[in-house]
Amino acid sequence: MKGFDTAFAKAELQRIIDIPESEYAAYISEQKKKIVTHHEIYNSFYRSLLTERGEKDWETLPVLTKANLQQPLENRLSQNYDRKTVYVGKTSGSSGHPFVFAKDKDAHALSWVSFQKRYNWYSIDLDTSKQARFYGIPLTTIAYQKERLKDKLGNRYRFPIFDLCEHKLAGMVKKFSKTPFDYINGYTSSIVLLAKHLRKHQIILTDICPTLKACIVTSEMLFPEDLQLMEEQFNVPIINEYGASEVGLIAFQNKENQLEVDSELLFVEILDDKDKPVPHGVVGRIVITSFYNKAHPFIRYDIGDMGSLSPLSTLKKPILENLQGRTSDMARLPSGKVVPGLTFYYVTKSIIEENDNVSEFIIEQTAQDSFTFIYTSERPLSDLEKRNIAKATSKYLENGLKLRYEKVDVMDRRNRGKLKQFTSLVS
Helix, strand or coil, rough: CCCCCCHHHHHHHHHHHCCCCHHHHHHHHHHHHHHHHHHHCCCHHHHCCCCCCCCCCCCHCCCEEHHHHHCCHHHHHEEEECCCHHHEEEEECCCCCCCCCEEEHHHHHHHHHHHHHHHHHCCCCCCCCCEEEEECCCCHHHHHHHHHHHHHHCCCCCCCCCCCHHHHHHHHHHHHHCCCCCCCEEHHHHHHHHHHHHCCCCCCCCHHHCCCEEEEECCCCCCHHHHHHHHHHHHHCCCEEECCCCCCEEEECCCCCCCCCCCCEEEEEEEEECEEEECCCCEEEEEEEEEECCCCCCCCCCEEEEECCCCCCCCCCCCEEEEEEEECCCCECCCHHHHHHHHHHHHHHHHCCCCEEEEEEEEEEEECCEEEEEEEEEECCCHHHHHHHHHHHHHCCCCCEEEEEECCCCCCCCCCCCCCCCCEEEC
């Protein structure tokens, strides 16, 4: 309806897929040169970031950050493109740096068919399969109605996830019993809450919704315990999807349970703090190049996440592992130690969930030595549970940290329904 040429995109994607492994290094090298040359010539924003490059070495190119892109879109568009001739989107802002971005229509069509190709691995057809959607939704009238129309055209039903109380979860279960959903798609934390509700009431989802084939989780971390819980309560494959609106699908779980990078449309690097590539197996910053977006440069773009490429990776089939979340989600401790914020999550998760009391929790760093555990539960944490959390925190982090606990009825999901596991309020 909007003029995206998916027929061309399907043919082009298949052409790339058919390139043999022995010729893939040449393909990547060619696409790198093409996209850099294009933006060097036609994009004044990107040209202004370049320094004099004698040998045109790839590693001398600047690494783009989200802060670089926080300026009017018109300043960043390539020649011969404007808002009327491109797909325009906006990032969620969960990294703290929201911005508007653009894709030319062919690049957006390629992103779409890349999703289609991978969903087909699990017999899901994006055009016809009925989706149970667990995403947020804009609350302003026009934007709300627009999303609802897109849901209807896309053959999907969107569950309200801003309020996930027991009553709302029971309503979701009832909807599943009456609707022939083919798959679930949405934010991990919301879907995990549904699984916990099912466990509490001893319900297996496929018993009441036998058409269900798969569950695809995205946008938030997938922890092993949550994966096991969903597998048990849904009785379908749980598939991990990793993407970003500005570059599309980055990696998708294949049938071997590997997070396989979209190497047809993207080039993924893992860099250290000095913008140098690290060996496979070493964790660093995930930096992405979009090969086909001519309207807007995403060349060596720091997505803001940490991870590594598996030693099993090849150029044609890179495997992403050790996905650790945002580089900005770091806790800086009084001793000078710097740890990923998710460390707190791993330390406390088993302790406060072992009795099935706590439904969800997040952690906020309010000062260098102070942390608040915000949680939802049927009853407040006991003194013993708090002591165990403090003991584990001292063991895995350091002594002397101050811990505060705050019980809430419902988690704040105002950021389009996402739940950020760790937030540092310390500059």
